[in-house]
Amino acid sequence: MSVERVAIIGLGLLGGSLGLAIAERLPKIATTGFDADPQVRQRATERGLVDRVCDTPAEAVASADLVILCVPVGAMEAAAREIASALPAAAIVSDVGSSKQSIARALGAALPDQAVIPAHPVAGTERSGPDAGFATLFSHRWCILTPPDGADATAVATLTGFWEALGAKVEIMDPAHHDVVLAVTSHIPHLIAYTIVGTASDLEDVTQGEVIKYSAGGFRDFTRIAASDPVMWRDVFLSNREAVLEVLGRFTEDLSALQRAIRNGDGEALFDLFTRTRAIRRAIIDEGQDDARPDFGRGDH
Amino acid sequence: MSVERVAIIGLGLLGGSLGLAIAERLPKIATTGFDADPQVRQRATERGLVDRVCDTPAEAVASADLVILCVPVGAMEAAAREIASALPAAAIVSDVGSSKQSIARALGAALPDQAVIPAHPVAGTERSGPDAGFATLFSHRWCILTPPDGADATAVATLTGFWEALGAKVEIMDPAHHDVVLAVTSHIPHLIAYTIVGTASDLEDVTQGEVIKYSAGGFRDFTRIAASDPVMWRDVFLSNREAVLEVLGRFTEDLSALQRAIRNGDGEALFDLFTRTRAIRRAIIDEGQDDARPDFGRGDH
Numbered sequence: 001m002s003v004e005r006v007a008i009i010g011l012g013l014l015g016g017s018l019g020l021a022i023a024e025r026l027p028k029i030a031t032t033g034f035d036a037d038p039q040v041r042q043r044a045t046e047r048g049l050v051d052r053v054c055d056t057p058a059e060a061v062a063s064a065d066l067v068i069l070c071v072p073v074g075a076m077e078a079a080a081r082e083i084a085s086a087l088p089a090a091a092i093v094s095d096v097g098s099s100k101q102s103i104a105r106a107l108g109a110a111l112p113d114q115a116v117i118p119a120h121p122v123a124g125t126e127r128s129g130p131d132a133g134f135a136t137l138f139s140h141r142w143c144i145l146t147p148p149d150g151a152d153a154t155a156v157a158t159l160t161g162f163w164e165a166l167g168a169k170v171e172i173m174d175p176a177h178h179d180v181v182l183a184v185t186s187h188i189p190h191l192i193a194y195t196i197v198g199t200a201s202d203l204e205d206v207t208q209g210e211v212i213k214y215s216a217g218g219f220r221d222f223t224r225i226a227a228s229d230p231v232m233w234r235d236v237f238l239s240n241r242e243a244v245l246e247v248l249g250r251f252t253e254d255l256s257a258l259q260r261a262i263r264n265g266d267g268e269a270l271f272d273l274f275t276r277t278r279a280i281r282r283a284i285i286d287e288g289q290d291d292a293r294p295d296f297g298r299g300d301h
Numbered sequence: 302m303s304v305e306r307v308a309i310i311g312l313g314l315l316g317g318s319l320g321l322a323i324a325e326r327l328p329k330i331a332t333t334g335f336d337a338d339p340q341v342r343q344r345a346t347e348r349g350l351v352d353r354v355c356d357t358p359a360e361a362v363a364s365a366d367l368v369i370l371c372v373p374v375g376a377m378e379a380a381a382r383e384i385a386s387a388l389p390a391a392a393i394v395s396d397v398g399s400s401k402q403s404i405a406r407a408l409g410a411a412l413p414d415q416a417v418i419p420a421h422p423v424a425g426t427e428r429s430g431p432d433a434g435f436a437t438l439f440s441h442r443w444c445i446l447t448p449p450d451g452a453d454a455t456a457v458a459t460l461t462g463f464w465e466a467l468g469a470k471v472e473i474m475d476p477a478h479h480d481v482v483l484a485v486t487s488h489i490p491h492l493i494a495y496t497i498v499g500t501a502s503d504l505e506d507v508t509q510g511e512v513i514k515y516s517a518g519g520f521r522d523f524t525r526i527a528a529s530d531p532v533m534w535r536d537v538f539l540s541n542r543e544a545v546l547e548v549l550g551r552f553t554e555d556l557s558a559l560q561r562a563i564r565n566g567d568g569e570a571l572f573d574l575f576t577r578t579r580a581i582r583r584a585i586i587d588e589g590q591d592d593a594r595p596d597f598g599r600g601d602h
Contacts (some may be wrong), residue, residue, distance in 0.1 A: 013576070048499055074568075098518075122515045125595035126582070132595070171514075181511050184501050186518025191559060192493055193519070197578040199548070199555045200485050210482050212584045213472075214423045216442055217399075217487025218494070218526050220591040225519050227582035230575035237563050237571055248548055248560055249499070252553065255502045258492060262538050267375075270538055274531035277498040282530035283513045290521040294426035294433070296597040 003029060003162050007064035007077050009057055011044040012229070013124060014096045015070030016133025019049040021166045022158040024135040028162075034060040035130070036071075043130035058086035066162065069095040069107075074235035076103050087114060090175045094119045098182060098232075099240035100146040100175040108148065115155040120144045120178065121168055122186070128229035133206035139167035140288055146175040183243040187236055188251060191227050191244065193231070197226040304330060304463050308365035310380050312345040313530070314337040314425060316371030317434025322352040322467045325436040334587055335361040336431070337372075343527040344431035359387035368395040368538070369420075369465065370408075372374045375536035377404050384514060388415060392454045396418045399483060400535075400541035401447040401476040406498035409449065416456040419478065421445045422469055429530035439469035441589055446478040486546035488537055491526050492545065495534070 006022060008015045011033050022029050033050035034057045035041050052081045054060040061067050061083045071079045076097060087093070092115045097103045105237065107116045123141035125132065143163040147156050160170045172228050173181070200211045200219065237244055261269040285292045307323060309316045312334050323330050334351035335344050335358045346354045355361040362368050362384045372380045377398060388394070393416045398404045401419050408417045424442035426433065444464040448457045461471045474482070501512045501520065512520065538545055564571040586593045 019434045068525055108397055122518045124518070128597045135428055142514055144515075173417055177506075180504075182518060184504060184507050184596050185512055185515040185520040189497060189519035189523055192497060192556070193522075194575055194578050195556045195559055196490060196493060196552055197581055198574050199552045200418075201577070201581055202555075203485060203548070203551065205478075206482050206485050208581070208584070211486055212581065212588050212590065213443055213487040214445075214482055215585045215590050217423045217425070217483060218490035219486040220585050221494075221522050221526055222490055223578070223582040223585055223591070224597060225522055226575075226578040228575075230572050230579070233575050234568050234571040238566055238568055241563055241566070244563060245560065247504070248556075248563075250504065251497055252556065252560075253498045254503075255493070255496045255549075255553065259546065259553075262542055262545060262549075265539055265542070267535050267539055270535040271531050273499050274495055274527075274529075274534050276502070277495050277524070277527040278531070280498055280509070280513065281524040282526055283509070284521050287513050288518050289513065290524070291597075291599045294428045296525060296599055299594045 003158060005030045005032070006067070007061040007062045008069045008070055008184055009030075009060065009067065009083065010070035011040050011049050011053070011131040012070065012129050013128050013137075014121070015068075016044065016047070016049040016130050017135065018068060018070060018096070018139035018166075020133055020135040023048070025166050031066065032060040047130060049130060049133060057082045061091065062086050063088065064091050065092045066159070067091055069093070069097075071190040072232045072235040073097045073099055073103060073239045077106035079108050080107050084111055087111070091112075092117060092159060093114075094159055096121055098186065098236045100178045102239035104146065104148055104175050115152050116148065117151060117155055117159050118146045118175065119159060119163070120146070120182070121163065122182075124228070126224050126227040128145040128232070136167070138163070141168055144171050144173050144178055146173055146178050152234055172295045177239050179243040182248070183240060184248040186243050187240055188247050190228065190233055191237065191248065191280055192251070193222040193226040196222050215300045304364045304459060305335070305369045306331045306367070308362040308368045309334040309351055309371055310361065310368065310384065311371035312341050312350050312354070312431050313371065314429050314433040314438075315422070316369075317345065317348070317350040318436065318438035319369060319371065319397070319467075321434055321436040322439055324349070326467050333361040333365065336595065341431045348431065350431060350434060358383045362392065363387050365392050366388065367460070368392055368394045370394070370398075373401055373533045373536040374398045374404060374540045378407035378411050381408050385412055388412070390407075390414075392421070393418060393460060395460055397422055399487060399537045401479045403540035405447065405449055407477050416453050417449065418452060418456055419447045419476065420460060420464070420465065421447070421483070423483075425529070427525050427528040427534050429533070437468070439464070442469055443472055443475050444469040445472050445479055447474055447479050469571050480541050480544040481548070482549040484541060488541055488545050489548050491529065491534055492549065493552070494523040494527040497523050523536075
């Protein structure tokens with residue numbers, strides 16, 4: 001089965017990047033799009049994020065053979081219900097949400113008769129909105145598909161081919177496992193970054209001006225992901241609560257151990273951990289998942 | 302007083318960058334250098350990090366009017382004792398260490414009759430060693446001086462002028478306040494990054510390969526600073542214990558509150574924090590302390 005018409009619901013960073021990536025990599029595919037915010041629809045039209053921006057979600061999906069929901073996790077079910085009656089029977093429905101068990105439940109409930117293949121391209125930046133997208137967002141990034149039990153194999157193969165054509169690498173995963181893996185690699189890092197940025201701005205004896213001036217000591221790395229879309233991230237934590245709390249529990253245990261090591265002056269424990277963590281950085285660079293240049297290539301060196 | 306001969310003790314990322322920055326910005330200054338590791342001395346000679354690499358610390362400082370100790374915090378006192386008898390009486394001694402109260406004590410004890418002006422250029426990358434340095438490391442970064450009570454004003458002015466000539470912006474600060482500010486903006490971010498990278502690599506139900514593959518979800522940002530020099534950071538935590546534990550206490554309180562908000566499904570609390578933290582990112586970019594491009598400008602977009 002080949003994809004000829006893709007409908008994108010939600011035209012922010014992910015939806016916009018998807019439209020631009022299709023235009024660049026799969027120019028034969030016709031794209032339609034919808035966003036609940038009229039101003040976003042206007043910017044999407046101006047930037048040409050999709051071939052045709054529609055005024056209703058039903059209009060956007062009416063002749064699609066692949067529909068991708070690019071709205072915050074908490075808005076998935078409502079978005080699915082809005083398109084339910086207009087969807088062609090053969091259309092595959094997918095998404096780009098960061099937690100997969102809750103989305104599988106929501107889409108399954110809203111679209112019981114549709115081929116639903118949830119997906120999560122592990123890519124993004126701290127920007128959001130219709131001006132944030134760009135065509136290469138998914139290049140060399142992983143896209144995780146979490147097909148439900150008994151999912152149509154052709155639909156899975158079609159979606160796999162689609163993401164690969166956009167430059168992504170595809171992996172099939174159990175949704176529960178996805179949610180733990182992403183809690184570690186994405187959700188907890190964001191939660192910690194949001195927390196430390198909040199802590200720093202609330203201290204009485206250090207001014208916000210000082211935090212900003214001396215942020216090159218490491219703090220600024222955290223502020224990037226703590227500038228990500230608040231609605232998206234609120235929904236991620238509410239929808240992936242169990243896995244997030246589980247991994248957070250492990251993190252706080254480890255942090256307590258390190259706190260004890262500092263209190264006791266146990267330099268060996270600190271040195272051991274600090275040595276071990278270097279290897280992971282090297283592996284991430286070797287796998288092409290980050291920039292090898294020091295300081296992420298910031299500045300002119 | 303003008304600086305004509307600078308001796309750099311320790312030729313890693315900071316010492317090497319200092320030598321290169323002097324050569325580029327203050328070419329009339331003659332530089333000597335020493336490192337305890339013969340292999341580092343050899344690479345320093347090959348890269349021309351200083352005009353003359355010496356075989357002993359005493360030889361390096363023998364005719365210097367400014368000596369800058371660029372060794373890990375825990376090695377400062379020993380390095381100071383090694384140069385004590387060879388130091389010209391008028392030479393200013395400074396350093397680049399990340400915690401200032403302990404260094405002030407160590408250098409004061411080792412060099413009771415010398416003009417000692419501790420300093421901390423807030424700059425660095427995750428690299429270390431004699432190949433890591435580059436001439437622009439200090440450009441547009443802050444350098445904090447923490448002169449002791451009754452410090453010689455001319456020495457402070459000389460050191461200020463020296464760092465400004467290298468492209469840095471200089472601030473004078475009380476050492477105790479410095480240690481709290483840097484605990485927030487540098488030490489705790491590193492501690493948290495080391496911890497989460499350790500936690501991620503110890504989970505049973507998520508493989509290290511998965512952590513690496515899906516690190517673009519946010520985790521990779523943390524691995525950069527968790528790849529920093531283990532000896533340097535061990536010493537920072539041991540030497541700035543009090544301030545680190547204080548700020549860490551605040552962080553863990555805030556993290557517990559967020560954990561409760563997730564457990565209780567309190568989306569409003571999450572949204573409020575996530576909105577507030579965006580402003581700090583903008584301020585850091587406006588102050589020129591980070592790259593404004595999304596994703597730190599990684600990749601080709």
